[in-house]
Amino acid sequence: MAIIDHEAELEKAGANVTGRFSSLMYFIRSYPLGAIGALIVLVFVLTAVFADFITAFDPTTTDSTASLAKPGGVHPLGADFMGRDMWSRIVYGARISLIVGIGSAALGSFFGVIIGLATGYIGGWFDLIMQRVIDIMQALPLLVMALLMAAALGPSLINTVIAISIPLIPQTARVIRANTLALREMPFIEASKAVGMSEWRIAVQHILPNTLAPLIVLGTAKLGSAILTEASLSFLGLGIPEPHPSWGRMLSESAAEYMRTAPWLVIFPGIAISLVVFGTNLLGDALRDILDPRQRA
Amino acid sequence: MTGYMIRRFLLMILTLVGMSLLIFVMLRIVPGNIVDILFDSAGFIDPEEKARLEAELGLNLPIMTQYWHWISGLLQGDLGYAYVSEKPAIDEILPRIPVTAKLAALALFFSVAFGVPLGVISAVKQDTWLDYVLRVISLSGLSLPSFWLGLLVLTAFVNWFGWIPIYTEKPDTLWKELWLLSIPAAAVGFRASALIMRLTRSSMLEVMRQDYIRTARAKGASEHTVNYDHALRNAVLPVITIIGIEAAFLIGGLIVTETVFNIPGVARFLVEAIQWRDYPIVQNLVMFIAFIVVFINFLVDMAYAILDPRIKYD
Numbered sequence: 305m306a307i308i309d310h311e312a313e314l315e316k317a318g319a320n321v322t323g324r325f326s327s328l329m330y331f332i333r334s335y336p337l338g339a340i341g342a343l344i345v346l347v348f349v350l351t352a353v354f355a356d357f358i359t360a361f362d363p364t365t366t367d368s369t370a371s372l373a374k375p376g377g378v379h380p381l382g383a384d385f386m387g388r389d390m391w392s393r394i395v396y397g398a399r400i401s402l403i404v405g406i407g408s409a410a411l412g413s414f415f416g417v418i419i420g421l422a423t424g425y426i427g428g429w430f431d432l433i434m435q436r437v438i439d440i441m442q443a444l445p446l447l448v449m450a451l452l453m454a455a456a457l458g459p460s461l462i463n464t465v466i467a468i469s470i471p472l473i474p475q476t477a478r479v480i481r482a483n484t485l486a487l488r489e490m491p492f493i494e495a496s497k498a499v500g501m502s503e504w505r506i507a508v509q510h511i512l513p514n515t516l517a518p519l520i521v522l523g524t525a526k527l528g529s530a531i532l533t534e535a536s537l538s539f540l541g542l543g544i545p546e547p548h549p550s551w552g553r554m555l556s557e558s559a560a561e562y563m564r565t566a567p568w569l570v571i572f573p574g575i576a577i578s579l580v581v582f583g584t585n586l587l588g589d590a591l592r593d594i595l596d597p598r599q600r601a
Numbered sequence: 602m603t604g605y606m607i608r609r610f611l612l613m614i615l616t617l618v619g620m621s622l623l624i625f626v627m628l629r630i631v632p633g634n635i636v637d638i639l640f641d642s643a644g645f646i647d648p649e650e651k652a653r654l655e656a657e658l659g660l661n662l663p664i665m666t667q668y669w670h671w672i673s674g675l676l677q678g679d680l681g682y683a684y685v686s687e688k689p690a691i692d693e694i695l696p697r698i699p700v701t702a703k704l705a706a707l708a709l710f711f712s713v714a715f716g717v718p719l720g721v722i723s724a725v726k727q728d729t730w731l732d733y734v735l736r737v738i739s740l741s742g743l744s745l746p747s748f749w750l751g752l753l754v755l756t757a758f759v760n761w762f763g764w765i766p767i768y769t770e771k772p773d774t775l776w777k778e779l780w781l782l783s784i785p786a787a788a789v790g791f792r793a794s795a796l797i798m799r800l801t802r803s804s805m806l807e808v809m810r811q812d813y814i815r816t817a818r819a820k821g822a823s824e825h826t827v828n829y830d831h832a833l834r835n836a837v838l839p840v841i842t843i844i845g846i847e848a849a850f851l852i853g854g855l856i857v858t859e860t861v862f863n864i865p866g867v868a869r870f871l872v873e874a875i876q877w878r879d880y881p882i883v884q885n886l887v888m889f890i891a892f893i894v895v896f897i898n899f900l901v902d903m904a905y906a907i908l909d910p911r912i913k914y915d
Contacts, residue, residue, distance in 0.1 A: 337737070439612075440619040443891045443898075447853035448871070452887065455875045456627050528744070535746050536857050540872050555749060563756045570756050574749035582744035589740070 331590075338590020344583025351395055352402040361389035363396040363549045375568050382568045384554070385561075390568065393549040394576050400550050401580060404465055405531040411469035412530075413523050416476025417515070423477070424484025425507050431481075438474045446471045450533050451542060459545040468533050472526050479522055483515045517595035524588035528581045535577045551577045605906060613899045620891045621675075624884050625668050671884065681881040685874075690881040694867060694889070701859070701866030704782050704789070705851055711790030712797050712847065717840060719794075720801025724836075725828050727806065735798070742795025748857035751788040755861065758784075785862040789854040793847055800843045805836040838909055845901040849894050 332339040351358070360378070367387035375382040381390035419438075423431040441449070453467035487493060488511070496506050535552030537543030544550035554573040562569050655661045659670065674681055680690035723735040758764060808814065809832050817827045852868065859869035867886060874882035 337733075436615065436619060439616050440623055443616055443620055443895045444887070445849040445852045445890065445894065447856055448887060448890055451856070451872065451875055452624070452627050452883075455878070532744075532746055536748065536853070539746075539748050539857060540860060541876065542872075552746075555752060563752070564759050567756050567760065570749075570752050574746070574753065577749065578741070578745045581746075582741055585740050585744055 335590040335593065337586050338593075341583045341586025341588070341590060344579060345587055348398055348580045348583065349402060352398040355395045355399050359389070359392040359395050361392040363388060363392040364547045374566075381572050382566065384566075384569055388549075390572055393554060394551070394572055397549045397551045397554065397573065397576065398580070400461070400544055400548050401531050401534060401577075403461065404468065404534040404544070405527045405584075407465040408468035408472060408530045408534075409523050409526040411465060412472025412526060413476050413519060415469070416473045417480050417512070417519065419473065419477040420480025421484055421507055421512065421515070424481040425488065425503070425511065434477075438477055441471065442474045444471070446529065446533060447536055450537055451540070454537055454542045459542065461544060461548060464534060464537060464543050467537070468530050471533075472530065476519070476522055476526070479518050480515050483518055484511055487511050487514055521588065521592045521595055524584060524591055528584035528588065531577070531584070532581050602906065606903065609899060609902055613895050616895050617888075617892060620895075621672060621884075621888060622668070624887050624891075625664075625671065628880055628884055629664055629667075675885070675888070680885045683874075683882050684879045685877050685882075690885055693870070693882060694886060697865060697867045697870050700782075700864060701855060701868055703779065704786055704859070704864065704866060705855060707779065707783055707786035708789040708793060708851055708854070709844075709847070711787055712793035712851075714794075715790070716794035716797025717801050717837075720798040721805055721828075721833060721836075723798065723802045724805035724809065736802075739795040739798040739802075742791050743799075745792065746857070747789055747792050747854045748861050750791060751785060751858050751861035754784060754788055782864070785858045785864060788861075789851060789858050792854055793851055796847065796850055797840070797843055800846075801836070801840055804839040805832060807839075808832045808836045811835075838905070841904055841908070842901055845898040848897040852890055852894070 365388065367383070369387065373379045373383040373387070375390075379389050379391065381394065383389055384393070419434060423434045444452075449471040450467050453470055454464060457463035457467055493506060493510060496510055534543055534550070535555075538550040538552030539556045541553075541556060544553055546553075551573040555570065652661070659667060662670075671681065678691070680694070682688065683690045683693050686693060719735055719739070723732045723739075726732045809828075814827060814831055817831045822831070855866070855868040856872060858864075859866045860872060863869075867889070871883065871886045871890075873879075874886065
């Protein structure tokens with residue numbers, strides 16, 4: 305298998321990467337923005353995982369005495385009209401965003417890889433037809449496609465994940481296909497054929513691992529757009545249903561009515577969405593520079 | 602060249618036909634049609650009444666017959682009747698297009714007016730603090746949801762000026778209308794300009810690595826001449842393709858922004874129609890959006906073929 309050895313490459317470039325810590329320091333020094341992105345994503349994931357330990361209130365419990373409470377005191381970020389604690393809702397909202405983001409990016413990549421690998425490797429008529437299908441899928445904006453799918457499937461957490469994953473398939477399929485086409489002509493694939501390896505084994509064992517780098521880059525970029533699309537869908541009332549605390553949904557509830565009286569209801573969920581998407585974008589850019597230098601912008 | 606154009610045109614038609622099938626099937630796998638929704642909200646179900654209403658709306662016909670009715674009607678300019686308003690769908694859709702078109706044009710104007718020059722500056726000053734600042738701004742532009750940006754703008758207006766820049770009734774002059782639309786357009790345009798800026802920057806950097814740029818420097822051309830006369834001219838070409846990507850990108854932004862700013866355009870109408878399962882409106886509107894995106898990409902490819910003499914099509 306011909307996989308680029310990143311450690312060796314880094315060493316050749318003069319980087320001091322003897323231990324784990326020093327390679328981490330090297331990453332931070334060479335990609336300061338990427339390191340910030342990684343930190344944001346790490347905090348986001350930890351928040352989602354340990355939501356139970358860092359909140360004092362249940363995100364769905366209502367409390368009429370705390371209705372529209374100002375930020376501060378027991379409610380550090382205030383409370384909404386029904387007296388639900390904003391901090392808890394945002395922390396548990398991270399869980400929803402993470403599930404939808406990772407779920408749909410993974411699902412979309414999975415089908416994208418299968419289609420890309422199959423079309424690139426098999427070629428011929430199958431490739432021609434699948435390429436047209438992908439053209440068709442790409443003619444609709446991500447949000448419109450997700451809206452249609454969400455409406456078709458009905459509002460639920462799983463359906464939102466599926467609805468967002470489908471418009472993510474075409475680009476992954478395209479990139480993996482292009483990669484497969486290039487790899488198919490490489491000498492090491494020819495060698496595998498010469499020693500009598502089966503086509504299936506060549507595709508899965510030799511081509512697939514070599515498409516990993518562009519896949520990671522794409523997957524990270526898709527994570528951000530999946531989170532953003534979930535927020536938009538929920539904002540439009542076609543995403544995550546009650547009682548799940550979704551950031552986008554929180555904005556659509558609070559939007560018009562409390563803009564003047566309780567602006568914190570508008571500000572905090574938006575900051576949460578923007579920060580997480582910003583973090584994944586920064587990380588995605590850095591990963592692209594490291595793993596896929598040809599795409600470097 | 603002519604051969605390429607014809608092939609490209611046929612490909613566009615093929616994509617649109619495939620799109621119509623996809624839209625149609627997606628809308629029909631929905632569990633429950635408008636009749637179910639109406640009866641759900643009414644709270645009782647009389648099977649006879651339900652069957653009568655389904656027959657009236659043609660929902661009991663085989664799916665291929667329904668598809669054929671839609672497509673043959675579409676080609677003759679008959680889009681059917683909206684379920685909710687019971688008016689011809691075309692009368693519901695057409696009057697809403699101008700507002701959205703103005704909003705989209707303004708947003709595109711903002712995104713190009715800011716995106717292209719800032720992208721060029723970022724590339725020319727690569728790896729300086731200015732480049733870093735501009736890159737962080739453009740990345741944050743891609744990270745802010747445009748509906749939240751819209752909400753923030755509205756909140757700021759309400760709290761500071763006690764006035765909401767919301768589209769209530771049709772303004773009397775075009776200028777007034779454009780001024781009113783420029784606020785939501787800036788919200789959509791900010792995100793779109795971030796995309797243009799990133800792509801302009803990478804396209805410019807790509808060109809600046811070319812040999813003829815080094816040659817220009819070697820023969821003693823000034824930094825200004827190299828950057829703007831040699832590099833920018835060639836970097837602008839790929840930026841045209843961006844407009845194709847941008848079209849799809851803008852539409853997503855318009856949907857949420859029209860909802861936030863209460864603008865009576867087609868994008869917001871689509872969301873309402875989807876919520877109501879108003880098939881004639883949804884399928885025609887989505888088809889319209891797909892047509893716009895596919896057609897713009899067709900025009901972009903044509904422009905590219907004409908503008909770039911290095912590419913030979915046969």
